[in-house]
Amino acid sequence: MNYVINPDFKLIYAKESTEELFFKHTWKDMLIQISQCEWEILSHLVNNRDENKTLAYMMQSYDADQSILNQLIQYSQEIELLILEDALEEYQKQKTIFQKQSLSTWKMGISQLLSYISIPIEFIGRGNLRFYKIAKIPLEKTWMETWAKNYWTQNLSQILALFIMVIGIGQVIFKPQFIEHWLEFELLSSPYLLPFLLLGLLFSTFLHEFAHYIIYLKHGGLVADLGFSFVLGFIPFVHINTNSLHFWENQRHRIEVIVAGIILDISLLMGINIILNWNIDTIWMSHWQFLQCFIAFRIAFNAIPFIPGTDGYFLLSEYLHEPALFHEASRALNKCKSTLFRKEVNKLKPKDYLYVSYIIMSYCFITAYYCLLALWIIVPYFISIIP
Structure with a gap:
């Protein structure tokens, strides 16, 4: 029997210290982990198309027998990492049928349109009102990856970001009129206000x-996706x-x-000061100032460690060496509720009380964040329609 490696699995990380490999299924979002030696054995089997040769190869380096090879092949087939060559065509047909069934007419049209400019978009349609994932574009072998990998x-880009930040800060320090402009700031209405803010937000x-x-690429990252989502169902x-x-x-x-x-973000915040120094129309200056306010708002909330997904959250996770901080805090809260309502007896540790405090703070900040975010988007709309 001849086997092939499932082309939908992409290597996302190779852990050198333990020789572990992590693969991700591109359209099922399934993550698997195998050892380097297991991968070498599977690669040998696929390339040589002979189980006896692969068994001989295994026995040269490892204390192994036929049963171990059979177990590895069976496991690899169960997770669909390894596919029979004769079954690959049927697998591809099932994949195509699944993708077509999950695509509406307009999604199919967008996919075909973007395929002409070599952008392979994949629609997801998963999540909740707070954060709904729409689609993703795999960045592997795209112009974005090529450009971002360039030395x-x-x-x-790092030098430019720091340069703009320094120039922007310098203008605030050495030109007091910037402070005066902020004290006189007024959100002025125009037909372009809402489109300007939405485009500014996206960009x-x-x-x-x-x-x-x-x-991420500079430090050896391999696979990444550009995702598109809706926050609060419409942002x-x-x-x-x-x-x-x-x-x-x-x-x-x-x-x-x-x-x-x-x-x-800090560079963008300071960089807008350069634009505000130009002699531009008062209304457009108001729009740029409002966008600057929004970026400042995002920086402030993005630094808060109580909101999962923010950079502040990930920094706190790094400091505590707890990558699943929010989930651990949720478990601690469930343990506390079970003990409180006598459903079961759990021995709570000091760490659990800290996690419970964290999760309560988290819910408060999440609510405040999305309420304020919605307010910042909705208020300009109402201002723009008020005569």
Whole structure:
């Protein structure tokens, strides 16, 4: 029997210290972990198309027999990492049928349109009102990956961000009229206010996420996706899925990826000061100032460690060495509720009480964040329609 490696599994991280490999299924979002030696054996089997040769190869390096090879093949088939060559065509047909069934007419039209410019979009349609995932674009072998991997791009983007930040801060320090402008700030209405803010939101968020992506690739990240989502059911949002970051052993590199977006946001905040120094129409200046307020709002809330998904949350997770901080806090809360209502007796530790305090604070900040975010988007709309 001839086997092939499932092309839908992508290597997202290779852990050198333990020789573990992590693969992710591109459209099922399934994560698997195998050892380097298991991968070498499977690769040998696929390339040589002979189980006897693979068994001989195994016995040269490992204390193994036919049963161990059979177990590895069976397990690899169960998780669909290994597929019979004769069954690959049927697997691809099932994949195509599944994808077509999950795509409406307009989604299919968008997919075909983007395929002409080599953008392979994948629609997801999963989540809840708070955060609903719409689609993702795999960045592997795209112009974005090529550009972000470029040595000069990586270094010049960091230098440019720091340069803009310094110039912007300098204008605030050495030109007192900026403070006067802020004291006189007034949100003026125009037909372009809402589109300007939405485009500014999308573009600045994209730059924020792309900053994460550049540093992610700089430190050896492999696979990432550009995701599109709705926050609160109607606010468009873009984000980069750095699939392997929490597997990295170098904590300093993980932290650099996390803070890259924060530094970019501060650069944008200060960079708008340069635009405000130009001689532009009062209404447009008002729009730029409001966008600057929004970026400042995002920086403040993005630094809060009580909101899962923010950079502040990931920094706290790094500090506590707890990658699943919110889930651990949720478990502690459930234990506390079970004990409180006498459903079962749990021995609570001091750590559990800290987690419960964290989860309560988290719910409060999450509610405040999304209420204020919705307010910042809705208020300009009402101002724009008021005569």
